[in-house]
Amino acid sequence: MNIHAASDDEIKGAISRITGKDAKLVNYYFATFKVLASLAKFDGTPTSKKEKEKQEKPPEQQGGGNSDEDKRKVKSDFHYNIQIHLPATTDISVYNAIFKSLKDNLII
Template sequence: MRDKTTYKKIVAARIRELYSELFTINVEIYKDNEANIKGAISRVTGGDEDSVKRVYSTFKALCNIADFSQSSIESTPAEMPVQEQVVTSPQVTVAPSPKSTEFHYNIQIHLPATTDISVYNAIFKSLKDNLML
């Protein structure tokens, strides 16, 4: 924040990092309307209305400081504080065997915010009954 020429872009990069789940839902969520942002926050956090309002207020306050106009969202090493060191490791890629094909399914369940344990029991019982082979 000391460098007045780059701090807004650095703040934008850190917002994208900190709120990465929101940016997964919408890459330009900082431009979206209040209802859509609060809906995304609610889905990600599962929090109650007051929690969602607090997260939304913080998110919008940070977005008002940030400059998202930069095409590259990563900060360069010159923009990083002196204490941080970037360590990169070589990437090794293994070509998949042409004879094997694997399918993976990731299922996300957004549980409602409730103190009634029977709601959770019913959800997981239904999952067990319908998804287990």
């Protein structure tokens, strides 16, 4: 789904489902999203002449790609940190069930 093209109610609903936050915080997140989306270009074209020139060059001519700055420019990743608070138990089957479920349901 192209969330930037969705209606305001759909966007707020998605934010609410994902974050589980109350309406006040959802509205803050929504306002931030709308401002950022208004600045973004979603058509895939470069935003500046410099970026266009950089995209046309082979990776080895783009500054080596070894610096942290070059890596951030080339690739943008989203990361999820999951914390699992395990129950206090001596029954190993509880832990086995939890980790089996994680293995079966997480895409890694």
